[in-house]
Amino acid sequence: MKIAIASGKGGTGKTTIALNLASVLASSAIRTTYVDCDVEEPNGHIFLNPEIEKSKNVAIPVPLIDFTKCTLCGKCSEICEFNAIAVTPKTVVVFKDMCHGCGGCFHVCPVNAISEIDNIIGIIEIGKSGDINFMQGKLDIGKAFSPPIIRELKRNIPSDDVTILDSPPGTSCPVIEAISDSDYIILITEPTPFGVNDLKLSVEMVRQLEIPFGILINRSDIGDDEVIRYCKKEQLDIILQIPDDREIAVAYSHGKLAVDEIPKYIDDFKNLFEKIHKAVQD
Amino acid sequence: MKELVVISGKGGTGKTSIVAAFASLAKSAVLVDCDVDAADLHIILQPDVEHREEFSGGKLASIRQNDCTSCGKCFELCRYNAIEKSTSPDGKRTIYEIDRIGCEGCGVCAWFCPEKAIDFKESINGEWFISNTRFGKLVHARLGIAEENSGKLVSLVRTAARKVAADNGNELIIIDGSPGIGCPVIASISGAQYVLIVTEPTLSAIHDMERVIQLTKHFNIPTGVCINKWDLNQEISNDIEKNPDIKILGKTSYNTVFTKAQIMRQTVIEYSDNAVADELKSLWENVLYEIG
Numbered sequence: 369m370k371i372a373i374a375s376g377k378g379g380t381g382k383t384t385i386a387l388n389l390a391s392v393l394a395s396s397a398i399r400t401t402y403v404d405c406d407v408e409e410p411n412g413h414i415f416l417n418p419e420i421e422k423s424k425n426v427a428i429p430v431p432l433i434d435f436t437k438c439t440l441c442g443k444c445s446e447i448c449e450f451n452a453i454a455v456t457p458k459t460v461v462v463f464k465d466m467c468h469g470c471g472g473c474f475h476v477c478p479v480n481a482i483s484e485i486d487n488i489i490g491i492i493e494i495g496k497s498g499d500i501n502f503m504q505g506k507l508d509i510g511k512a513f514s515p516p517i518i519r520e521l522k523r524n525i526p527s528d529d530v531t532i533l534d535s536p537p538g539t540s541c542p543v544i545e546a547i548s549d550s551d552y553i554i555l556i557t558e559p560t561p562f563g564v565n566d567l568k569l570s571v572e573m574v575r576q577l578e579i580p581f582g583i584l585i586n587r588s589d590i591g592d593d594e595v596i597r598y599c600k601k602e603q604l605d606i607i608l609q610i611p612d613d614r615e616i617a618v619a620y621s622h623g624k625l626a627v628d629e630i631p632k633y634i635d636d637f638k639n640l641f642e643k644i645h646k647a648v649q650d
Numbered sequence: 651m652k653e654l655v656v657i658s659g660k661g662g663t664g665k666t667s668i669v670a671a672f673a674s675l676a677k678s679a680v681l682v683d684c685d686v687d688a689a690d691l692h693i694i695l696q697p698d699v700e701h702r703e704e705f706s707g708g709k710l711a712s713i714r715q716n717d718c719t720s721c722g723k724c725f726e727l728c729r730y731n732a733i734e735k736s737t738s739p740d741g742k743r744t745i746y747e748i749d750r751i752g753c754e755g756c757g758v759c760a761w762f763c764p765e766k767a768i769d770f771k772e773s774i775n776g777e778w779f780i781s782n783t784r785f786g787k788l789v790h791a792r793l794g795i796a797e798e799n800s801g802k803l804v805s806l807v808r809t810a811a812r813k814v815a816a817d818n819g820n821e822l823i824i825i826d827g828s829p830g831i832g833c834p835v836i837a838s839i840s841g842a843q844y845v846l847i848v849t850e851p852t853l854s855a856i857h858d859m860e861r862v863i864q865l866t867k868h869f870n871i872p873t874g875v876c877i878n879k880w881d882l883n884q885e886i887s888n889d890i891e892k893n894p895d896i897k898i899l900g901k902t903s904y905n906t907v908f909t910k911a912q913i914m915r916q917t918v919i920e921y922s923d924n925a926v927a928d929e930l931k932s933l934w935e936n937v938l939y940e941i942g
Binding site: 376377378379380383406408409411414447449450468469470471472475476507509510511512513514536537538539540541542543544548560561562565566569572573576577590591592617618620621622623 | 658659660661662663666687688690693708709727729730751754755756757758761762793795796797798800801828829830831832833834835836850851852853854857858861864865868869882883886906909912913915
């Protein structure tokens with residue numbers, strides 16, 4: 369079973385919820401994998417201190433021009449939708465960081481002057497932290513496209529585990545890549561105008577994907593009741609509310625988990641999993 | 651004309667609240683929301699839209715089933731697993747369809763389809779606006795849900811903002827960026843004069859700040875840091891301040907006025923004249939000094 373944790377707004381507590389849930393599951397003897405799909409800014413490792421057992425570069429295949437064969441016909445530039453290849457009267461220039469690796473130029477070249485080489489954009493790492501199986505991706509600084517790294521992570525997920533996918537913030541392509549084939553999505557929000565605005569966008573996104581989901585309101589007592597009214601109106605399932613607790617914030621600031629520091633939260637996460645388990649089976 | 655970009659690496663550190671406070675303090679600036687997939691600045695600034703345009707981030711493929719001969723060439727060539735294969739209800743034919751969400755917009759399937767049965771057309775996947783607010787002009791946008799190419803929309807919004815600033819004689823553009831270090835962030839900062847990073851004293855935020863500092867170094871943009879909620883963990887705040895590679899321009903307290911002001915649709919400066927407002931004013935002075 370794959371449970372994705374997402375949120376339109378950043379900093380609402382995705383990683384906190386994902387890790388506490390993973391930790392409670394693993395200590396209940398459920399085989400659990402935590403996957404940090406926020407490959408631009410992965411934070412799960414700070415809390416789990418995993419031992420990395422395997423790592424693998426992730427690359428996009430980009431064109432390499434054989435100038436002994438190239439006739440400067442311009443077909444490669446014509447097919448490229450991403451402005452990653454330009455043909456001048458004298459030469460061909462490849463902008464490898466613009467290339468999405470679609471292979472169009474490679475296939476279209478009439479004289480087979482294009483081969484493909486790897487442009488490394490990041491890495492995936494697989495390891496263990498106690499009973500939790502750990503996976504994360506990391507985008508190299510200066511590279512723009514994270515979805516291929518998320519795709520590679522997902523190819524390596526062990527099939528029998530309960531998998532917790534910690535998604536990047538937002539509603540655009542990296543988020544979709546992270547959550548699109550999960551069995552359940554937890555949307556995290558906070559009861560503030562920004563939180564509600566971004567929750568509405570997230571709900572719109574998840575409805576398009578047609579995946580069952582529930583709302584978790586974090587720091588549930590900091591703002592106003594607009595989020596509750598919105599959830600009622602849209603008949604959304606509020607699966608957990610966690611109050612604003614300075615103890616959680618301080619534990620987080622040190623890279624510690626709430627369920628380890630403040631045991632009263634363990635039952636909340638056990639109940640959360642029960643609810644999700646039931647929702648997925650229905 | 652200068653562009654100041656506010657980013658953070660980690661989300662939720664207070665970028666938008668700080669940009670809104672700057673809007674209150676700036677005398678003549680154009681405001682820009684470049685967090686195009688979860689824009690929030692408009693909630694505080696309450697813009698009246700003056701100009702609206704549609705945005706096309708790229709093209710999308712779609713297969714005309716009547717012309718498709720099920721040869722499977724598109725399925726074989728697509729590197730994004732965006733061609734879905736199924737069998738027709740009568741079991742006689744293989745059906746290929748484009749998964750709209752998976753489609754990267756590369757057009758390879760359409761180019762090589764031997765029957766020319768694949769349409770490849772511009773898709774509208776967002777809109778952008780020039781608006782009036784009580785603090786001056788705001789340029790903002792909305793990327794459609796699950797859409798690609800946020801970087802292109804960010805670039806477009808920045809170009810529009812520069813034009814607005816030139817037309818109105820504004821000398822400063824203040825840009826609210828998005829979290830992360832990827833495509834929209836790169837598009838927000840490239841070519842800008844100054845970056846302010848808003849961080850907080852948590853190990854996660856520091857880790858993310860360090861990655862985003864590497865990014866601004868990579869693009870050679872002068873960078874300063876504000877520690878928001880600095881008193882949440884004073885020990886970690888002290889560590890950040892001691893780091894010789896980091897230029898601290900201000901510290902703001904962990905205070906409920908940020909949320910209260912937001913609920914009133916006000917900037918922190920409008921909402922209160924307490925200590926936090928003073929901290930924000932001093933941050934703003936330092937930022938202005940750095941930009942020069």
